[in-house]
Amino acid sequence: MLTKNILTGNEAISRGFYEAGGLVASSYPGSPTVSILDSMRSYNEIYAEWGTNEKVAIEISMGASIGGARSIVSMKHVGINIASDPFMTFTQIKTKGGFLLVVGDDPGLTSSQNEQDSRFWGKFANIPILDPSTPQEAKEAVKEGLKLSEEFNTPVMIRLTSRLCHARGIVELEDRIEHIPEGFVEDQSRYCMLPPFANAAQHFMKERMVKLEQYNNININNKLESKGSSTLIITSSLCYENLKEIDTNVDILKLAMVWPLPIDYIKTLSEKYERLIVIEETLGFIEDELKIRGLNVEGKVYFPFTGEITVESIKIGLKDANILDIEMPLIEKEYAVRRTPMLCSGCPHRPIFHILKMAKATVIGDIGCYSLGIQEPFEVHKTNISMGASLGMALGIVKAQNLSGNKKPIVATIGDGTFFHSGMTGFLQLSSSKENITVIVMDNRTTAMTGGQITPTTSEYFKDLGTHSVNIPKVLNSFGIEDVTVVDQFKYNETKKEILDAIKRDGLSVIVTTRPCALNFKVKEPHFYVDSSVCISCRNCIKTNCPPISMKLYKGKEKKNSYIDPSSCVGCSVCSQVCPVGAIKRSNIEK
CATH class of the missing domain: 3.30.70.20 (Alpha-Beta Plaits)
Known part of the structure; x- marks a missing residue:
């Protein structure tokens, strides 16, 4: 029975996967897509699991697809960087069970360390990219993507942005249609990507993209809105919704699939127009592709290449392009009182930063709640690049300092979630080093920054999870790292002494802090x-x-x-x- 509900874009993705008979979902928590898997868990028919990192997450769904099950993996844009090794080979095989990669881009860097445009990954990987603009379209894109995946034997990317992930809209709910997986059928020519099988796969990918372009040329989901104008605006995603907020007398082509582009259709359409203008977030992906194909298009000369494409920025761009004849009002900025991001009350990271600041240590930071160690009043972290980078960077910085005659010791920080995500390989590298490096593993038993998802140390506090607990000091000992000290950082003076002593010692020393996340574990004591x-x-x-x-x-x-x-x-x-x-x-x- 058809009903309606108000869902976020993330929830709509989960709902679409449920209705389409999806069976296996995996992810690694990262804003803006973190709630996709969270909401997926409300459907008993779907097996939903957090991966140790994005690479493991995509491998879970890859395996499910090879076994014939409809599968989905979700991550934020930087997660593709981690997952790209298996993904870039998986795109060569003839996909069996429908496979979706849902990625959340972050225009404006609301909660990210960079601003990537994931559409370029889709082109690089030779796979189709769907670019929905509303929660309803996000749900339908899941169904369309799974159908395309199985029809053309291809992974499919659904590209979301932060605004769409969190936006709410009316979504039609439908019944689930089951898709029973066949199971794994051995076929080395299909699943073993070594020469000569991989050589043949290159030709398969080329043929697949030609067929997908032909499909997109007649894709009924691409919508042309004609007003008899001499100008055609080509757009997609939330850019379309923002454009519709403006009273423009121009024709609009809204693309549902932005790769491969429907080139023949656009070329034929362009003959009716004097001007073609592309509005897209963030880089000029569509614009550049059309220019390569010989079309005279404009775009980024009028619209920003970074940040969100808003109603205001579209108005300014269309005015500059002489499409809108309006006076832009002088808007006085209303300044809200700024709230500096800060750690929560009782956060176990705070005493560590206080100690490191008093020690005037050179601290190499990492990604997590503890990234706030960059902010005032601590300002202890001097780098912040990517998950797990603090360890290898600490080694590199020490080597560079040695060459310059600087023997100042280096401290690196890393959280428990990041330790398992991408820190263990860095520790293996450090384990044989004789350099003076102190690493503080800030184990708060959760992936706190993205909402408190579990890590392999969580069940030490939540016994009812039924999962095993991994002991970080024992893991480090197994690497041959002997100088490992476990501290309770709420015993401030003891912790301070251990950290200062470790910094003074030669060689690698590791401090593991043990207090859990105050927010996730509801820490409460008399005030x-x-x-x-x-x-x-x-x-x-x-x-x-x-x-x-x-x-x-x-x-x-x-x-x-x-x-x-x-x-x-x-x-x-x-x-x-x-x-x-x-x-x-x-x-x-x-x-």
């Missing part, structure tokens, strides 16, 4: 308060950057003293340990 009669306003507690702590002018005082908001204090005790005069005391009130 602390400030005895204003004792406080000397030294602000040592303020420097821990804990949200409940501020300065307040108490009654009868001439200058401000520290104050702790009892409603948000979780009782971690770090502030009381850094107070030199004992002014911060624990209450007797249970939370």
